[in-house]
Amino acid sequence: MSELSVDHLLGIKYLNKADIKLIFETADHFKEVINRPIKKVPSLRDITIANLFFENSTRTKLSFELAEKRLSADVINFSASQSSVKKGETLIDTVNNILSMKVDMVVMRHPNPGAGVFLSNHIGASIINAGDGAHEHPTQALLDSFSIRERLGSVEGKNVVIVGDVLHSRVALSNIYALKLQGANVMVCGPKTLLPKYIGTLGVKVETNLRKALNWCDVANMLRVQNERMDISYFPSTREYAQQYGLNKNLLNSLDKKITIMHPGPINRGVEITSDVADSDQAIILDQVQNGVAIRMAVIYLLASKIKR
Amino acid sequence: MSQRVLLNAKEINIILHRLACQLIENHGDFSDTVLIGLQPRGKFLAERLAQILKTDYKIKNIQFGHLDITFFRDDFRRGEKILEANTTEINFVVEDKNIVFIDDVLYTGRSIRAALTAIQSFGRPNEIELLTLIDRRFSRHLPIQPNYRGRQVDAINEEKVKVNWMENEGEDAVYLIHS
Numbered sequence: 001m002s003e004l005s006v007d008h009l010l011g012i013k014y015l016n017k018a019d020i021k022l023i024f025e026t027a028d029h030f031k032e033v034i035n036r037p038i039k040k041v042p043s044l045r046d047i048t049i050a051n052l053f054f055e056n057s058t059r060t061k062l063s064f065e066l067a068e069k070r071l072s073a074d075v076i077n078f079s080a081s082q083s084s085v086k087k088g089e090t091l092i093d094t095v096n097n098i099l100s101m102k103v104d105m106v107v108m109r110h111p112n113p114g115a116g117v118f119l120s121n122h123i124g125a126s127i128i129n130a131g132d133g134a135h136e137h138p139t140q141a142l143l144d145s146f147s148i149r150e151r152l153g154s155v156e157g158k159n160v161v162i163v164g165d166v167l168h169s170r171v172a173l174s175n176i177y178a179l180k181l182q183g184a185n186v187m188v189c190g191p192k193t194l195l196p197k198y199i200g201t202l203g204v205k206v207e208t209n210l211r212k213a214l215n216w217c218d219v220a221n222m223l224r225v226q227n228e229r230m231d232i233s234y235f236p237s238t239r240e241y242a243q244q245y246g247l248n249k250n251l252l253n254s255l256d257k258k259i260t261i262m263h264p265g266p267i268n269r270g271v272e273i274t275s276d277v278a279d280s281d282q283a284i285i286l287d288q289v290q291n292g293v294a295i296r297m298a299v300i301y302l303l304a305s306k307i308k309r
Numbered sequence: 310m311s312q313r314v315l316l317n318a319k320e321i322n323i324i325l326h327r328l329a330c331q332l333i334e335n336h337g338d339f340s341d342t343v344l345i346g347l348q349p350r351g352k353f354l355a356e357r358l359a360q361i362l363k364t365d366y367k368i369k370n371i372q373f374g375h376l377d378i379t380f381f382r383d384d385f386r387r388g389e390k391i392l393e394a395n396t397t398e399i400n401f402v403v404e405d406k407n408i409v410f411i412d413d414v415l416y417t418g419r420s421i422r423a424a425l426t427a428i429q430s431f432g433r434p435n436e437i438e439l440l441t442l443i444d445r446r447f448s449r450h451l452p453i454q455p456n457y458r459g460r461q462v463d464a465i466n467e468e469k470v471k472v473n474w475m476e477n478e479g480e481d482a483v484y485l486i487h488s
Contacts, residue, residue, distance in 0.1 A: 036431055038430040040430075
């Protein structure tokens with residue numbers, strides 16, 4: 001087995017195609033492990049991992065914690081809302097204090113883009129980026145591609161459209177990098193106000209008509225509208241957004257093919273996707289959640305194997 | 310590097326039939342027994358034995374699978390060698406079954422220790438036995454011995470015992486390699 005070309009997982013843009021293949025093959029094995037009656041393996045008994053969440057998260061935090069515990073790592077959790085960050089402590093001071101408790105690996109979510117890269121230049125522990133602002137969310141992109149591979153056999157050559165709030169999404173950018181690296185054709189679709197101006201330079205198609213996008217694609221990844229990141233009004237109303245860019249059963253049934261529906265969660269039912277679509281057999285949303293644990297186990301395992309004893 | 314043949318194809322075939330007969334002697338129609346090959350190379354031996362039991366001794370419904378022990382090994386992050394995971398395929402219930410672990414070479418015993426832990430993830434077997442083609446008897450690190458052995462070999466630590474299988478290497482042979 002080869003090893004990862006990186007010591008940290010800061011973003012998909014730092015990975016190569018072989019890294020993604022290795023992560024997927026390792027995740028295949030962990031997927032089998034987490035379907036056993038006893039889902040735990042002892043590999044990381046001597047590793048301590050700190051989950052540092054400077055921004056709210058439910059599913060990513062739970063998924064990482066479960067992955068760590070299933071690998072038998074010791075886990076400590078930190079959330080900014082209950083910490084000395086509120087008292088003015090710097091990021092490096094916070095992390096160094098935690099690292100002095102002999103932590104080997106840090107999983108960090110931070111509101112500022114590049115926080116993981118900044119930290120990796122200042123501390124010795126291995127870092128996994130669990131989302132940095134609107135920049136990257138590499139494990140989400142990996143689990144999304146892994147889920148496409150699982151449903152459609154491969155990612156290469158597939159047409160994937162990312163629909164919705166691309167501007168504020170860290171999932172979109174990581175997905176574009178991951179999908180392009182694996183040879184997929186990528187399109188983004190949404191209101192012009194929610195598509196970054198530079199997006200075309202990443203080698204993706206741009207479309208503002210949802211029906212046209214759906215007719216083109218094999219997979220539609222529906223993004224959540226991130227109201228919490230919006231400081232101005234990007235569309236007239238939620239109702240109008242849902243009419244223009246929401247995916248409902250009528251629209252889905254009117255297509256001449258069966259496309260695969262994805263959503264990174266949490267879902268705003270009735271806005272970007274209706275309940276009957278989210279719960280249909282074309283949606284692989286819950287598969288994505290299950291695959292998330294396997295992918296995170298694989299990433300943690302592979303990075304831990306590079307930590308010197 | 311020099312190597313000498315410990316077993317040729319004919320000798321391996323005779324040994325496999327003898328091991329199959331010993332298994333029948335203890336496990337009858339295999340209704341409560343399952344065979345589990347330990348990845349990566351015990352898989353070939355397990356498949357070969359299952360085939361002999363089916364075709365030559367007309368044992369019906371032999372259940373066999375293979376178990377990967379990578380995530381249960383005790384040398385993760387301890388050596389230069391990167392641990393490579395393999396597939397696990399156990400499509401039957403192991404709870405209350407008699408399990409026969411099958412591996413090509415028994416050396417330090419650490420793989421078997423890992424396998425004993427790994428199989429607990431699938432349930433609580435009634436009993437576990439060990440079958441190996443080659444038993445390097447003076448090299449054990451742990452108190453583990455086989456119930457069935459093809460050939461006992463005395464080799465020093467600088468020597469390597471390599472089992473080649475027709476399915477993988479294009480020949481059935483066992484070599485003692487001195488580096």
